[in-house]
Amino acid sequence: MEQINIHGIDFFIVIAYMMAIPAFGFYFKRYVKTDQDYFLAGRMLPWWIISLSIIGTNIGATDYVGAAGGAYRFGFTQAHYEWIGAIPAVILSALLFIPYYWKAGIYTVPEFLGRRYNQLIRVVQTVLWGAFMVFLLGQFFWASGLMLEEYLGVPLTIDIFGVPVYIGIILTALIIGLYTISGGLAAVAMTDVIQVLVMFVGGIMLSVLGLWALGGWSGLIETLSVTHPDHLRLYLPADHPVYPWPGVIFGLAFVASPAWWCCNQAIIQRTLGARSEWDAKAGMMFSAVPKTLIPVITVLPGLIALALNPNLVGADMDKAYPWLIKTLLPTGLAGLVFAAFIAALISSVDSVVNSAATLWTRDLYQAWIVKKASSRHYLLVGRIMTALFIVIAIFIAPIMTRFPGLFVAGQAMLSLFQGPTFAITLLGIYWRRANTVGAVSGLFGGVAIAVFLFFKMEISFFYYSWWSFVGGLIITLVVSALTRPESTEKLEGLVYGLVMSDEEIQSRLAGRAESGGEE
Amino acid sequence: MMNWTTDVYLAVAKWISLATFVGVAIWAVFRPKAFIFEDAPTTRRWRDLRIWSVLFMIVQIAIYLSL
Numbered sequence: 232m233e234q235i236n237i238h239g240i241d242f243f244i245v246i247a248y249m250m251a252i253p254a255f256g257f258y259f260k261r262y263v264k265t266d267q268d269y270f271l272a273g274r275m276l277p278w279w280i281i282s283l284s285i286i287g288t289n290i291g292a293t294d295y296v297g298a299a300g301g302a303y304r305f306g307f308t309q310a311h312y313e314w315i316g317a318i319p320a321v322i323l324s325a326l327l328f329i330p331y332y333w334k335a336g337i338y339t340v341p342e343f344l345g346r347r348y349n350q351l352i353r354v355v356q357t358v359l360w361g362a363f364m365v366f367l368l369g370q371f372f373w374a375s376g377l378m379l380e381e382y383l384g385v386p387l388t389i390d391i392f393g394v395p396v397y398i399g400i401i402l403t404a405l406i407i408g409l410y411t412i413s414g415g416l417a418a419v420a421m422t423d424v425i426q427v428l429v430m431f432v433g434g435i436m437l438s439v440l441g442l443w444a445l446g447g448w449s450g451l452i453e454t455l456s457v458t459h460p461d462h463l464r465l466y467l468p469a470d471h472p473v474y475p476w477p478g479v480i481f482g483l484a485f486v487a488s489p490a491w492w493c494c495n496q497a498i499i500q501r502t503l504g505a506r507s508e509w510d511a512k513a514g515m516m517f518s519a520v521p522k523t524l525i526p527v528i529t530v531l532p533g534l535i536a537l538a539l540n541p542n543l544v545g546a547d548m549d550k551a552y553p554w555l556i557k558t559l560l561p562t563g564l565a566g567l568v569f570a571a572f573i574a575a576l577i578s579s580v581d582s583v584v585n586s587a588a589t590l591w592t593r594d595l596y597q598a599w600i601v602k603k604a605s606s607r608h609y610l611l612v613g614r615i616m617t618a619l620f621i622v623i624a625i626f627i628a629p630i631m632t633r634f635p636g637l638f639v640a641g642q643a644m645l646s647l648f649q650g651p652t653f654a655i656t657l658l659g660i661y662w663r664r665a666n667t668v669g670a671v672s673g674l675f676g677g678v679a680i681a682v683f684l685f686f687k688m689e690i691s692f693f694y695y696s697w698w699s700f701v702g703g704l705i706i707t708l709v710v711s712a713l714t715r716p717e718s719t720e721k722l723e724g725l726v727y728g729l730v731m732s733d734e735e736i737q738s739r740l741a742g743r744a745e746s747g748g749e750e
Numbered sequence: 751m752m753n754w755t756t757d758v759y760l761a762v763a764k765w766i767s768l769a770t771f772v773g774v775a776i777w778a779v780f781r782p783k784a785f786i787f788e789d790a791p792t793t794r795r796w797r798d799l800r801i802w803s804v805l806f807m808i809v810q811i812a813i814y815l816s817l
Contacts, residue, residue, distance in 0.1 A: 475755070480767065
């Protein structure tokens with residue numbers, strides 16, 4: 232594939248954007264005085280910022296490339312991730328989970344599980360999510376290095392005293408680190424708003440130009456219905472190796488998607504920073520609007536590329552999106568679309584870094600190492616953790632090259648533990664009888680099932696989610712039923728039917744939080 | 751493990767999807783009003799998240815019926 236040369240006005244647009252975003256984010260440093268300001272934006276976020284920030288977090292540059300490549304290979308079925316694999320779960324999250332998280336006054340989802348069950352589950356969840364986030368950051372940083380090399384000509388590595396130094400990755404880390412370390416969630420959420428708007432403007436422009444080249448929507452459908460009729464089908468047969476329909480429905484829509492939207496700290500953290508419970512719920516709910524439109528800027532370009540050039544083969548199929556940029560965009564517009572790429576990347580990386588730092592500061596450092604310290608102390612630790620995660624990600628990024636498909640690799644790793652996590656969270660909120668022994672057994676049993684399937688059976692990764700969820704659910708139900716229930720006092724404020732909004736309960740919960748989850 | 755599903759008509763997948771959307775919409779409609787508006791500064795209709803839930807599900811139904 233030829234290199235896409237960005238120069239002149241395009242280059243100026245990209246550079247200006249890469250300088251403006253950290254400067255804008257850095258502005259919010261002035262509002263950060265306490266750890267709550269840093270991790271939860273001082274609980275001041277309105278619903279519309281939460282919605283856009285959730286989408287900024289959810290959609291990364293790898294999604295652009297991965298989803299467009301997936302659409303090029305498999306067709307419309309790729310859009311399930313944004314529709315049935317998201318929207319019902321968004322509504323469930325808004326109306327079923329977030330009110331409980333909000334009322335509990337927590338900072339993290341593992342913190343909630345720690346209060347509901349015990350500290351072991353909290354630590355296990357923190358370590359699992361932390362590891363996944365590092366993995367994800369590695370993917371994102373590696374993608375950033377490749378993008379900067381491909382489009383701006385920034386060399387991927389330069390040799391300094393025999394040591395390869397990853398210039399593009401370090402440049403990305405500096406841009407993100409500047410405002411993420413200083414401004415915390417407020418800076419991340421506010422920059423996300425700008426980035427999502429840029430993502431949509433750039434992405435829609437590319438799709439419109441693509442459709443224009445094909446003679447409109449009808450031209451696209453007519454072309455594909457002749458050359459690739461299967462690509463126009465939403466569901467593929469049950470024996471499809473990647474997107475079997477039972478896997479999409481049971482694995483993605485019923486388990487992986489609710490697990491992602493209801494239990495993922497990077498997603499949930501924005502709602503915990505809401506100024507009211509209604510804003511928390513509405514913030515999640517209204518993210519369904521941009522989410523429904525995401526296939527227009529990710530899946531549609533893949534189909535357009537297929538209609539225009541069906542000759543991409545092998546790994547080049549994953550480059551359908553860059554091929555489209557190179558082929559369709561005139562000077563000036565290429566810079567804007569590339570800025571959209573950068574926006575998608577940065578808005579995901581900053582959120583993951585911020586959430587990973589929140590998890591490790593709150594659920595490991597504050598819960599186990601220094602339990603009683605000032606707010607400013609935890610603020611400082613949060614900033615150090617943020618810097619630490621960025622540095623770790625820089626070193627992890629080159630390892631990502633061992634994985635053939637960035638998008639699939641990330642999803643497969645997540646599939647191993649999100650099913651059982653969703654099972655114990657769901658039962659934790661809605662079944663009073665679920666207890667710690669049951670949840671620990673369900674979590675480890677479910678992960679064991681997923682790992683077994685992963686290594687022993689060659690099946691779509693959607694099935695790991697489904698069977699590990701079913702296994703985790705059954706184990707938790709059975710073991711809980713066979714062992715002693717939790718005391719009502721422990722469950723107050725955390726479980727369906729025991730949520731109260733009176734000040735006594737809230738102050739008790741706050742006291743529990745200050746003591747690291749132990750009363 | 752899921753081999754039996756190869757004998758199921760592909761159209762069933764779409765029907766399960768539509769049933770899911772309808773089910774979520776119905777579930778959302780029956781959320782108590784006090785719960786929906788908790789903490790809301792006003793109870794104006796646009797803040798009623800039940801209406802939005804139904805609307806979003808209708809959009810999904812339309813998409814899945816048309817593709």
